Amino acid sequence: xxxxxxxxxxxxxxxxxxxxxxxxxxxxxxxxxxxxxxxxxxxxxxxxxxxxxxxxxxxxxxxxxxxxxxxxxxxxxxxxxxxxxxxxxxxxxxxxxxxxxxxxxxxxxxxxxxxxxxxxxxxxxxxxxxxxxxxxxxxxxxxxxxxxxxxxxxxxxxxxxxxxxxxxxxxxxxxxxxxxxxxxxxxxxxxxxxxxxxxxxxxxxxxxxxxxxxxxxxxxxxxxxxxxxxxxxxxxxxxxxxxxxxxxxxxxxxxxxxxxxxxxxxxxxxxxxxxxxxxxxxxxxxxxxxxxxxxxxxxxxxxxxxxxxxxxxxxxxxxxxxxxxxxxxxxxxxxxxxxxxxxxxxxxxxxxxxxxxxxxxxxxxxxxxxxxxxxxxxxxxxxxxxxxxxxxxxxxxxxxxxxxxxxxxxxxxxxxxxxxxxxxxxxxxxx
Ligand code: SPV
Ligand code: MG
Numbered sequence: 001x002x003x004x005x006x007x008x009x010x011x012x013x014x015x016x017x018x019x020x021x022x023x024x025x026x027x028x029x030x031x032x033x034x035x036x037x038x039x040x041x042x043x044x045x046x047x048x049x050x051x052x053x054x055x056x057x058x059x060x061x062x063x064x065x066x067x068x069x070x071x072x073x074x075x076x077x078x079x080x081x082x083x084x085x086x087x088x089x090x091x092x093x094x095x096x097x098x099x100x101x102x103x104x105x106x107x108x109x110x111x112x113x114x115x116x117x118x119x120x121x122x123x124x125x126x127x128x129x130x131x132x133x134x135x136x137x138x139x140x141x142x143x144x145x146x147x148x149x150x151x152x153x154x155x156x157x158x159x160x161x162x163x164x165x166x167x168x169x170x171x172x173x174x175x176x177x178x179x180x181x182x183x184x185x186x187x188x189x190x191x192x193x194x195x196x197x198x199x200x201x202x203x204x205x206x207x208x209x210x211x212x213x214x215x216x217x218x219x220x221x222x223x224x225x226x227x228x229x230x231x232x233x234x235x236x237x238x239x240x241x242x243x244x245x246x247x248x249x250x251x252x253x254x255x256x257x258x259x260x261x262x263x264x265x266x267x268x269x270x271x272x273x274x275x276x277x278x279x280x281x282x283x284x285x286x287x288x289x290x291x292x293x294x295x296x297x298x299x300x301x302x303x304x305x306x307x308x309x310x311x312x313x314x315x316x317x318x319x320x321x322x323x324x325x326x327x328x329x330x331x332x333x334x335x336x337x338x339x340x341x342x343x344x345x346x347x348x349x350x351x352x353x354x355x356x357x358x359x360x361x362x363x364x365x366x367x368x369x370x371x372x373x374x375x376x377x378x379x380x381x382x383x384x385x386x387x388x389x390x391x392x393x394x395x396x397x398x399x400x401x402x403x404x405x406x407x408x409x410x411x412x413x414x415x416x417x418x419x420x421x422x423x424x425x426x427x428x429x430x431x
Contacts, residue, residue, distance in 0.1 A: 002028030005084035009035040011049045014130045016122035023119045024088045025063045032058045033070035038154045043073050079108045091118035100178035138225040141252025146299035147227040148254035157377040160188040160385045164195040169220035193231040195391040204267040206233045227254040234261050238287045242294035255301035260284040268310045271338045285328035292329035303332035334362035342368035353380035
């Protein structure tokens with residue numbers, strides 16, 4: 001009797017899955033792998049039912065002999081354990097980033113004469129609707145909100161990318177690359193005050209009001225499912241901040257980061273070139289405590305951003321603030337620096353981790369961009385935010401196109417670097 005293995009990562013069974021099981025049964029004894037919570041979350045497939053319930057669901061399918069947990073999107077461990085004669089999968093994995101996984105499985109099986117079997121993927125209205133319903137469920141506030149905490153718990157380092165519109169949100173949501181046999185993608189989105197303001201042609205001085213910032217969040221939320229970290233600048237007046245917390249939480253935002261500055265806020269990357277005032281420890285601790293008191297769920301996070309290194313107040317000041325803000329209830333600490341050398345960030349993280357092993361650390365490596373996510377994670381960093389790179393890459397591209405059209409009195413010269421019309425009109429999925 002041959003052994004047939006197939007891996008499921010679904011919360012709802014439909015015709016397509018039944019078809020795979022039917023095909024698998026014709027070839028031998030069927031073992032189903034349930035992709036673990038950890039593996040699902042790593043690949044942005046957040047389960048809406050528990051791992052145990054998924055195992056129970058797959059076990060209930062007629063003809064399934066056994067269900068095992070597959071703890072990684074790559075099949076290495078299960079193939080070593082089970083040595084299946086066949087791995088059966090929908091043929092949709094022949095294309096796109098998942099083809100790297102397929103190839104890897106085929107190579108592993110070939111070592112002992114096993115085979116990959118591709119079953120034609122079931123496309124019909126019912127299946128499409130179930131897929132859509134699952135996606136919509138993930139976009140609901142109660143699911144999206146808690147996802148950042150789940151990610152921090154289950155991934156070595158959470159990678160967030162800036163988004164300031166529906167379109168940039170889609171780029172963060174959908175971009176997947178294959179790297180060294182693994183699939184990689186961003187875990188979360190950062191709604192940057194700098195990029196949100198820049199997109200509106202305004203300076204980053206808390207001039208764009210909250211209603212407008214919420215509108216940006218809404219545009220992003222309508223077309224994506226990944227968790228959102230909101231740049232709350234100084235948080236404004238404490239009396240206003242408590243309302244902001246409630247609104248963000250209700251919308252399904254996962255975290256707000258507020259910085260310990262007061263008065264007219266300027267972008268941190270100006271450093272000491274402009275007048276910026278740091279709030280006292282007492283003032284900022286009170287704001288954090290009020291925010292924590294206002295929130296209604298355990299999911300939402302208020303992260304305190306420390307500007308001591310930006311304002312050249314020294315490492316000890318930064319550490320003292322970190323201690324105080326955690327005591328005031330902060331769910332995480334963001335430490336910022338505008339130095340090219342990551343040394344002061346690394347020093348802060350090492351010192352903070354010596355006394356606090358749990359509170360998540362967030363960094364924004366715009367200036368200190370030589371250090372990798374893996375290296376930062378080794379120093380205890382939990383969230384890495386790429387705060388402005390999409391805006392900074394789009395702006396020069398658009399400006400050059402505008403200049404060249406003015407220069408040549410036609411658009412032919414710029415055509416090679418434009419996305420084809422056919423592609424842009426199909427870029428956005430229709431329902
Ligand atoms: C932002 O992206 O708006 C930030 C990060 O606050 S920084 O611009 O580096 O201050
Ligand atoms: Mg900002």
